[in-house]
Amino acid sequence: MCTRVFWNDNPIAKVASRSMDWAVSDEPDLWFYPAGLERVGGPQADAATWTSVYASVALSMWQIGTVDGMNEKGLAAHALFLYDVEPEAEDARATVSLAMWVQYLLDHFDTVADAVEHVADIRIIAPPIRGQYMGAHIAIEDASGDSAIFEPINGEMVVHHGAEFTVMANSPTFDEQLANRARYRPFGGELPPPGDITSADRFVRASYFRHYLPEPRNLEQTVAGVLQVSQNVAVPAGAPYDDGGIYPTWWHSASDLTNxxxxxxxxxSPNVIWAELPELAAQTEVLSMNPRAEHLVGDVTGLLVPAALVY
Structure with missing residues (x-):
């Protein structure tokens, strides 16, 4: 349903890419959020409130929360579907809904280590979205090449922290994905890379092709490299899962944490677009645009326009 890959061991730039797979389009909008915004972690009575420390660019999902983004310090965060979510038990901490978790991270933290240190400051909850239960886990990475995976499972927050955690897909849990990958080469086993669209196969295949990415000569090849891996694990329109469900890839993003x-x-659309966060970071108002328009191509930094904060 989604896959994330992080290329953090090349000499040019630290770059992450992710795909978004779902039964219907999540109708993403591209946003710029300045520092100093007053935010809230959802409509629940015990929701956390905060003021954003860092500016960020982000993609919204149905204009109800942030699903992907990067802040001005080079920390990126990505929410991917996970069946196995069981949040922590209720306690006195303020809460943040899954739909606002990515934005909370982008607003607060400049490094993965800082985010990991403060992961227990708030409690994540999983209310229905559009009347449907949607679990999620989060991958984050930063400009140093550090990485972490956050999974609210079995009533606790499970954290995998380390630069070696460069791939994430969907269910099963990350521990199970790693164990399955160990059956394949070059990760300890002898099996060749699998070719199905299931989460387990996408996890192995993304790891395999990321492992063999050749050293890039320039930034263009670096960004293209992670997008190639992301495209390799994309789900073509109409391709069914074993249960008959169809969850095609609607978009890919790439976060250049160095630049x-x-x-x-x-x-x-046949075209890739991009926004330059350094050119936006001095802005003091919320900006937005529809990034799905088929005529768009190239640098769209100047096309974001003032917009109301809708979530």
């Missing part, structure tokens, strides 16, 4: 450029490619 603070955020890329977006809608699979209904």
């Amino acid at each position: 603070l450029t955020y890329y977006f490619w809608s699979t209904t």
Whole structure:
């Protein structure tokens, strides 16, 4: 349903890419959020409130929360579907809904280590979205090459922290994905890379092709490299899962954490677009645009326009 890959061991730039797979389009909008925004972690009575420390560019999902983005310090965060979510038990901490978790991270933290240190400051909850239960886990990475995976499972927050955690897909849990990958080469086993669209197969295949990415000669090849891997694990329109469900890839993003450029490619368009966060960071108002328009191509930094904060 979604896959994330992080290329953090090349000499040019630290770049992450992710795909968005779902039964219907999540109708993403591209946003710029300045520092100093007053935010809330959802409509619940015990929701956390905060003031954003860092500016960010982000993609919204149905204009109800942030699903992907990067902040001005080069920290990126990505929410991917996970069946196995069981949030922590209720306690006295303020809460943040899954739909606002990515934005909370972008607003607060400049490094993965800082986010990991403060992961227990708030409690994540999983209310229905559009009347449907949607679990999620989060991948984050930063400009140093550090990475972490956050999974609210079995009533606790499970954290995998380390630069080696460069791939994430969907269910099963991350521990189970790693164990399955160990059956394949070059990760300890002898099996060749699998070719199905299931989460387990996408996890192995993304790991395999990321492992063999050749050293890039320039930034263009670096960004293209992670997008190639992301495209390799994309789900073509109409391709069914074993249960008959169809969850095609609607878009890919790429976060250049070194140069603070955020890329977006809608699979209904032949064109990649991007926004330059350094050019936006001095702005003091919320900006937005529809990144799915088929005529868009190239740098769209100047096309974001003032917009009302809708979530």
